[in-house]
Amino acid sequence: MSKIRICNTAEIPSNGMKDYDVEGGLKVLIANAGDCYYAYQGICPHQEVCLAEGYYDGAVLTCHQHLWQWDITTGKAIGLAEAPLEKYEVKVEDGEIFVVQSSALKAAQLFMDISGDTLQQLDLLARREKYETGSTLYNIGDPTDDLYILESGRVEFLIGRDVAKATCLEDSVLLRLNGEETLKVLESDPASGYLVMRKLSTLITRHLGSQGEK
Ligand code: FES
Numbered sequence: 001m002s003k004i005r006i007c008n009t010a011e012i013p014s015n016g017m018k019d020y021d022v023e024g025g026l027k028v029l030i031a032n033a034g035d036c037y038y039a040y041q042g043i044c045p046h047q048e049v050c051l052a053e054g055y056y057d058g059a060v061l062t063c064h065q066h067l068w069q070w071d072i073t074t075g076k077a078i079g080l081a082e083a084p085l086e087k088y089e090v091k092v093e094d095g096e097i098f099v100v101q102s103s104a105l106k107a108a109q110l111f112m113d114i115s116g117d118t119l120q121q122l123d124l125l126a127r128r129e130k131y132e133t134g135s136t137l138y139n140i141g142d143p144t145d146d147l148y149i150l151e152s153g154r155v156e157f158l159i160g161r162d163v164a165k166a167t168c169l170e171d172s173v174l175l176r177l178n179g180e181e182t183l184k185v186l187e188s189d190p191a192s193g194y195l196v197m198r199k200l201s202t203l204i205t206r207h208l209g210s211q212g213e214k
Contacts, residue, residue, distance in 0.1 A: 003100045004124065006030055009092060012037065015058030019050060026124045026181070028088065030097055031072050033058050038072055039088040039099045041127075046083070061085075086127045099124070104151040104175055110199050114192035121185045126175040137166040137174070147182055149175040 006020050006028055017031040019042040027042030029051050044051055044063045055062040060078065062069045068081035075085035088099040105111050105123050128151065131137065137148065137155065140163060153172025158165045186193035 003091065003098045004120065006039070006097045006099055009037065009095050009097055012097070015056075017052055017056045017061070019052035022121075022124055026121075028099060028124075029061075030090075031056060031061065033072050036073075037090050037092055037097055038075075039090045039097075040070075040075055041086040044068065045085065046081075051085075088124075104149055108149045110149070110196060110203065112199075114195055115189055118185060118189040118192040122177060122182060125177050125181050125185070127177075129174050129176050131168045131172050131174065133168055133170050135168045135172075137168065138164065140164040145179045147177040147179055149177070151175055 004022060006022070007018070007030060009032075012018055012030050012032045015032055015034070017029055019027050019029045021027055021042075027050070029040045029042040031038045031040070040051070040061075042051055043049065044054075044065065046063065046066060046068055049063060049065045051061060051063055054064040056072070059072055060069050061072050066080070068077070068083075069079040070076065070081060070085050071078055075087040077084050091098045091100055105119060105126060111119055111122065126149070131153070138144075151173040153174075154169040155172060155174075156167050156169050158167075186196055
């Protein structure tokens with residue numbers, strides 16, 4: 001579980017919002033609604049637009065670009081929106097706002113032994129996604145921009161000549177890390193970056209050597 005200080009409560013206008021850049025490249029949006037504070041991804045899930053530039057009435061957040069909307073208490077999509085917002089747990093202590101995330105990253109073999117700070121930054125990048133049994137996570141030719149960590153469920157990999165496919169064998173939850181942002185975090189901590197790349201190459205080699213099931 002990681003806890004990152006974002007700001008003082010006094011910085012957030014009543015029933016207003018403000019965004020912050022967290023170390024590691026993540027933008028976090030903090031919104032106030034009455035006595036409560038909420039934290040969400042700062043960038044619209046539709047396109048690269050800052051949500052803090054949108055509209056917020058204390059209950060509904062609206063992206064000014066194409067008017068997708070979200071319920072501020074849950075991050076659930078409403079109206080035209082086609083995707084929810086990634087929500088972060090908020091803790092308010094002595095007038096300071098923190099975001100908290102617990103994650104399967106710490107248990108992931110790939111990130112074992114890396115520094116606590118770097119793990120914390122990666123933790124903030126992770127977005128939790130749910131997939132139903134039979135969902136295809138990857139098929140040959142798909143872009144390979146992001147990194148997925150299995151949190152729960154089971155995923156089958158098929159790798160061979162002209163075949164590269166990952167399919168959920170049961171309902172699964174995965175943590176998705178934006179590839180570019182992940183690389184930036186790892187580049188800022190070369191020792192941890194080296195450990196991750198070494199483990200990644202070992203995992204790839206292992207899966208190429210035999211079809212794996214996780
Ligand atoms: S960029 Fe936000 S709704 Fe399109």
